[in-house]
Amino acid sequence: MNIHFIAIGGSAMHNLALALFEKGYNITGSDDTIFEPSKSRLEKKGLLPQEFGWFPNKITASLDAVILGMHAKPDNVELLKAQELGLKIYSYPEFLYEQSKEKTRVVIGGSHGKTTITSMILHVLNYHEIEVDYMVGAQLEGFETMVHLTTENEFIVLEGDEYLSSPIDMRPKFHLYKPNIALISGIAWDHINVFPTFENYVEQFSIFTNSLANGGIMVYNEEDTEVKKVVESSESPIKKYPYTTPGSIIKNGTTFLQTEEGDLPLEIFGKHNLQNLAGAKWICQHMGVGEDEFYEAIASFTGASKRLEKIAENNTTVVFKDFAHSPSKVNATTNAVKEQYADRTVLACLELHTYSSLNAEFLKEYEGALNAVDKAVVFYSPKAVEIKKLEEVSVAQIKQAFNREDLVIYTDPSEFRTYLFSQNLANTAVLLMSSGNYGGLDFEKIEELLQ
Structure with a gap:
């Protein structure tokens, strides 16, 4: 496939470009400015635009798809040319869904904690050498890119952001993934430029919950009043699995998770991270990782980049x-x-x-x-x-x-x-x-x- 990225330099966009390049696709892209580390990473694979700016002549009928980043504006000249030619234009989440329609989609949502929970899940799976596709919002130790896409992997783990999909698609990203397994960690009003009232913001999580495939699994933090209300009031035919903060103690500056097998020392700390761990454990179990295997792996999790x-x-x-x-x-x-x-x-x-x-x-x-x-x-x-x-x-x-x-x-x-x-x-x-x-x-x- 020939794919062109409008605004290729973004954190998410350049990672998707790299993932598709590794999959064997022909990738081109444009942007008006690109910062590190995106610049060096694109350059290494020969994907860095030769010149910054927007060039309509890059948009031709030979393109199979155009992926539009949030950094672009609705009047972007490349976008207008793609629309004029009637090309298929995808937002970032739309294209991820297209790549994962035949897979079991695991989507982690919430106002906070979603990057850490997704990172925990991927750390555990990586520890046990379980191959999955993924998209996560932070660079993880042991992972070359923030996006990984294959033809053969059964699962894809997606961090489900509630922000808008693209300049011409006002739907929240996580509405487009149609998960088989999902999680909501917490709901606290954010992005007020897009969701002007708290009620409007909460409604997005109700839509997300109801977007699960029939018979799908929703894991949720029942200590969060809004999350509990949203999930438990849903009449969709889904299975609901609540979680709460697990027991822990702090000894000599180290947090220990209290388990049936004894106290487990952790590299992370804080009530919110213990909640994140409980949610990640449920998700991993639904993906076939046993409790003991989860504990063995999570003990070495040091956290996601820029998260404590x-x-x-x-x-x-x-x-x-x-x-x-x-x-x-x-x-x-x-x-x-x-x-x-x-x-x-x-x-x-x-x-x-x-x-x-x-x-x-x-x-x-x-x-x-x-x-x-x-x-x-x-x-x-x-x-x-x-x-x-x-x-x-x-x-x-x-x-x-x-x-x-x-x-x-x-x-x-x-x-x-x-x-x-x-x-x-x-x-x-x-x-x-x-x-x-x-x-x-x-x-x-x-x-x-x-x-």
């Missing part, structure tokens, strides 16, 4: 990087770190970077989200607010929203960096939470904090 990822440590200081940005994620992550390091000062630095987090109306959802930590810092860039064409947000509004008197707030990247590197971090756990980089913080140099 330990990036520096010495005898008295530990530094974590985490993708947390929504209120529920921030709350879960800060509580996990404080519980794990109860005898240390916890310094949490949160960057407000997403559309939702910089929205003046949505800010109130963050009340209490940083209460678990000893020192709390918020960084945001007024320029990011301007770029997103949002109403200006003031320091006073942020302080009021978090409802924490001693909250430290920075809007200047250099001032934030000076603050961070001037702290005495002895007996401290540092938590850097962001989907951005604090206006240019070099995470490679974080080890300097320990000197």
